[in-house]
Amino acid sequence: MSVTARESYHHGDLKTALIVASEAIIRAEGVEGFTLRKAAKSAGVSPGAPSHHFNGTKGLLTAVAIRIFKQLGAELDALPSSGMPAQDLRTQALGYVTFAARNPGLFRLICRVDLIDFKDADLMQASFEALTHYAHAAAAYFGHEPTNLHHRVFRPHMASAMATAHGLAHMVIEGRPALLFDTPDPIGTFIETALPSILLATWPDPTSIDP
Amino acid sequence: MSVTARESYHHGDLKTALIVASEAIIRAEGVEGFTLRKAAKSAGVSPGAPSHHFNGTKGLLTAVAIRIFKQLGAELDALPSSGMPAQDLRTQALGYVTFAARNPGLFRLICRVDLIDFKDADLMQASFEALTHYAHAAAAYFGHEPTNLHHRVFRPHMASAMATAHGLAHMVIEGRPALLFDTPDPIGTFIETALPSILLATWPDPTSIDP
């Protein structure tokens, strides 16, 4: 059950052990099932130990969130590029929503402003970098230069593009598909059948021009 | 401080008093600042009293959520209709996001599936009815018949339209505008200047047809 067994008094690398244990707990039981004491016990350590490595529960969860943003960014980066802007943007959005659907607890964590410290510099950078690929795909679709996407005026089309994926992701983890569909397997069929058609309706392929 | 003073042993209408007190607490301190004991104290009652009227904290918060959905629905219903589908849809979306921006705690509540009972029949109906006007506006924009919007296949365009507003609302209460803009008053300027242009870019007016 515990992440790391221990024979000596000191742990060795309790900091990362706590982060790993916390991610596992949130994966299994959701953010609402996470407690600092569970994480400590899972790392084989007393309840007071984490205080020496993190600034309270918020500090630990912030470190976990950084880890999750990097995972999300890696998944989006790994998605194939077809060279066709519309399809690439749809692929990015599909990846974003799929990540949320497959990791609802972790996605909820990175949206819980009350649980993590969004003023943390590392977290801000990780959250920006996670969306770099998505933002570039959106910029390509709308014919914008992809430079200076962050800390600048948020272009209307790109804000709209970000909102679509973010909104769909929240709708999925809030169970809205189950309310709007009559399927026995709401999330699965939503991701595989409904979502692609939604994305196609949102960002259709450019119509060919007759000569 | 307490919502209702009391001279007799029994309260009279503790059930609604608890709902009103809870809404006030969430307005002032957010969902994360809400505790059942605070609500009981605000209603001038002992910590164990709410159990006789609600099925635990989740039951009380579900009742509050129903109240909030009705407020949201009333605000969307009160928005003017211009007869121009594009503008009406933008107006509805602006109203939706504005409600979230002005009532972040309450909007967070109605999205917290872990805190409220989304299988509750009254809550489901309230959540549906709150979005009726928005759904009709989206249906008009996309040329759909507005019948049977609920419990049926969610049309791709309408799902997209719902996702945009929902995603923008979440982005606002998650503080994303503050990360993406350099304004001292992130939410205010976002709602008043950036958001309209985002919505216009999402659902532009139909282009006039030359004769």
Place this chain on the structure above:
DNA sequence: CCATCAATTTGAACGATGTTCACATTAACA
């Protein structure tokens, strides 16, 4: 008018949580 019953409310429990702190242990280093 009164007695009985059911509905409410109390207040003290209980277990669990995050955090703190004096103390124990040990790794790192002079």
Place this chain on the structure above:
DNA sequence: TGTTAATGTGAACATCGTTCAAATTGATGG
């Protein structure tokens, strides 16, 4: 090898949601 700073312990503490026997009162029927 001895000293120091880092790391972990375990017992506190306040607060939380929940439960339950006892207390109080409104309502009902004689």
